Amino acid sequence: MAKLDLSRRSFLKASVIAGVSVYVAPLGGKAFAALFEEKLLTPVKWSGKDGKAQFRIDGIAKVTGSKVFARDARARDMPHWPDQQSHAFILRATRADRSYEGFDLTLLGDELQPDRIVTAEDLARDGVKFPAFYGEDMLLPKGKTPAYLGHAVAILIYHEFAKFRFAKDTLKFHDEVIRYGAVTGPLERDPWGTFRFVRVGGTTPFDDDVFSSLKNAPVFPNMMRKHQPVWPDGQEHGKLGEQGMFYAGKIQDELDHPPADWLVFDREYHTQSIDTAALEPDNANCWYDAANQALHMIVPSQGPLEVVESATELINGAKARFPVKQLFVHPCFTVGYGSKDHYNVPFYGLVCALYGDGKPVRLAFDRYEHFQTSIKRHAFKMHYRIAVDKKTGLMQAFKGDFEANGGGRANFSPSVAMVGATAAQSVYYFPKNDFAAVAIASRAIDAGSARGYGTLQSMAATEMAVDEIAEKLGMDPIDFRLKNVLKSGMKNTQGAIPAGAIRADEVMEKAKVHPIWANRAKKKADFDTKNPGQRYGVGFACVQKDFGTGAESSFAKVEIGEDGTISLFHTGNEIGTGMSTSQALAVAKWLGFPAGDAHFGVTDWADLPVVTSGNPYLMSQAEQNKVSANPRWSPAYASPASATNSAFYYTHSTREAARVVFMHGLWPAAMAIWGQGIGGGQAGPLVVRVEDARWVDGKLSAGGLQALPFEQLVKKAHELGLVTGATVHVFNRWRWSEADFDIAGKPVRLPIDGLSLKYGSGAKPADKAKAATRGGYHVLDRKKVYIPDVQMNNAAVTYYSAVGTLVELAVHEASGKVEVLNHHSIMECGSQLSPQLVSGQLQGGVAMGIGHALHEFLPLYEDGPGNGTWNFNRYHVPRAKDVVVWKQTGEVLPPVTETDPPKGIAEVVMIPVVGAIVNGIAHAIGHRFTDLPVTPEKIQEVLA
């Protein structure tokens, strides 16, 4: 889920926290383990031979039903909290076309009245308001029209559970509780964001571009007129935007008046709003301890640091009424598929606590409330025009218009629209493109980060388009794809060259010879004959999805204790994907063993002070040059667990920290042992190079030297006062920041931008004196830093992983039901950190994609979830019978070499199956749907 945050949010960094001491004790951390009865993370049981873990390190806690989720925690579980737990729920407006005029709780009678009611008037009086990112009207004041369906108007707090439960049940579905005034019509607002990416390539895909976003600039509108963008006039030699529009005009002319041998394909695609349906409904449990001016928050979040920053912003605004000197945040394992990244529930939870009369207040949504408020996937409307040379079968130009419905609050809508547009090329090379994307504001529920992040929408449509184009050209769909596939070194639609080897062609070649594809014609004939009333079809789609945001940052700390314990601390948080396991495993590359003591969601980085300022996406090069003179500065602090960022980006920081410990701790320790004695010891007669170092069964060897046990190396490293711990900070703007450091007097360039070191127990007094942080680290000031130029922002994406999926299905003519009979996926993901986690992601992603293609649908407006009546009884999440649980297969391309970095796959896995199903339906019944999901009703309509 790449995120280019172009909102007006003023980025809040560590400095904003000044005045409030922040303490974070994540679940699984030592501090939190002390609060709960059990330690939740168990050491990795693994085999050093194959590098595979036997099970997830959070597995025992999860399989025994331990308190893993924020939702499980109650006040009584927190030793330092009062025992009594209060509860709250929120009243919401279910109409957004008239003014809100208050509420009526008569239905509750006398007995079920709340102990405390919080309204917009309270918030205004007390200076309580949303952090800027979330917009205005946290609770809607009387007299205003709700910005969207489900807009919160009041919080009801109860100090007794039974009263809370029965009051909530009593008011459920009773819209008449909310009073409305004059009909105003829905609010009309400017779009949340608008972008345009124009590219005209050179003579070949490898020549310099004539014009592109990376080389020149994206195009932005001059202004809005009637809430629509007004683009610059095209001028060949004008300003960058005018130049872009000049080339956009030429592309338009060419599509309108194509050469005789061009096919100009023209389609409009629609894809629906869905709920990510994370099974843990949104919740928070917070306590404001006025006597000690302390605020405590138990929150499920993909980005605990964002919660810390935004909570600090909120409480600083209200400090006159609710002074807070200490903020305690307990992030928990959670699940969101994006929807718990930058979502507003933690802050409603915080407000509940402020008005909780000194009691901890739990705000835990039921599924109806979750549907009513959780971050949604954007509905997209896409108009594609694609030109193909009929003689060569090569695609020539792609003009796309994208409209993403962002709903009531901006959230990440601008970047979702942008990412959707920049992904539309899918796996193909286009010599020319003009993509215009707009994220509109509407009265729908907020849409934001959701697995796929705009690319599911646009790439699935592209895969439907290329399949249909191939048919029109009379070509095999995979042959047509192969003819146009983007190859290594070619440019994307922003003019950037993707990182490394692009292997979509290998995925396609494998699909082409797979029996599902190769035998499809014969099997269709046989199946249709044997199964009257059913029609067989096979579909294929292949996409490559970016991972990361263009401003990826993280901290990692790796330490080896004298007893040999390897500890890992990381800013990343577990969201179900298994990152806690894979990161623990990742250190084994350098240290021979996985981390046995692992901590995630860590936000206390006193051992490596890093500061940040400005917006990494918007700052000028001059500004970056100026502020980066501060050796502690980085363009970003720490990314939430989202955007499929763990495998590639988190692993980078984890492994760089481990590498520093190896290169400056274990390796010199080994050399000291090998070199001991007359004539340079056993190493003397040999050529010893660090690149020959290998771990075998927990022992280190190199170039014929004696294999030394890990424990012996650790002991020696400590004895010699070598590096036994490293904290690193990293930043990536489609390439890594690098910096020069002096380690033990030697210059070293590393792909990190911050570094601190811990020395072994035998360190010299001078080194010990330098290790002045709380955790005993020596903070190194970098000598020089090489941060990727801000121009790289215009690349929009450079990292991709590819997946192709073949689907066999049967369309039941009478019912219109689509039965998925089998599917096979082929994935390219670099080196796998954990094959079990990778295949689990693939299986889960395919299931979610099947849901998107065939089952899941939410109306955007009055009939949709904003009305508070949606639940799983009518929102069909795929079950086992829907996903071919026993037959499905998948394969992973071997890495080019074992040095391939691991790539993120959590989002790409769900996308090709969407296009493959729609293409399979076309094969089955000869009709190409362009509107998702393809429901039985739509099929019945076509077959009628």
Place this chain on the structure above:
Amino acid sequence: MSIANKPLSLTINGKAVGPLLVPEGLMMIDFLHEYVALTGSRLGCGQGVCRACVAILDNPDGTSEEIRTCITGAHFFQGKKIRTVEAHAKRNDKGEVVELSPIQQAFLEHYSFQCGYCTPGFVNAATVLVEKLKRQPVDKDKVEETITDALNDHICRCTGYVRYYEAVKEVVMNTPGLVKGGKA
């Protein structure tokens, strides 16, 4: 409306609980969470669809069945015996897990779950299935179908079900007496 309390006594995970004063009309999941501090049975939908809240009801005749605690009133369980996900693993005096049940162990080794929110429901459903198969073994060629029928109502959003189902199949095939004709 007024809240009417009445006493509730039952056996949970082998221990007698109550009598406790519990409001009439309160759902069992709320009783488990708020009155006896057992939060492993998870609220997914509140309407009996997703099965994240499933516990095991042990009948007097020795049979067991899944029961949805989000749509079953707490007082339905008066005098009854139930097991929640917290029941299955053996623990030492410190409360530490020393041995998982065969189903839990298989889920762990198969990487069956990701976020783990639905896991308690799957553990209980699969446990009920195994107990049923002990009484009524199934033909070897019906194992997959039997597992699908037993678990299909359970929603998992993360995994696509494959690793849950493979784990249950392994337990069924490797536990003597569950498949007709003996161990496969």
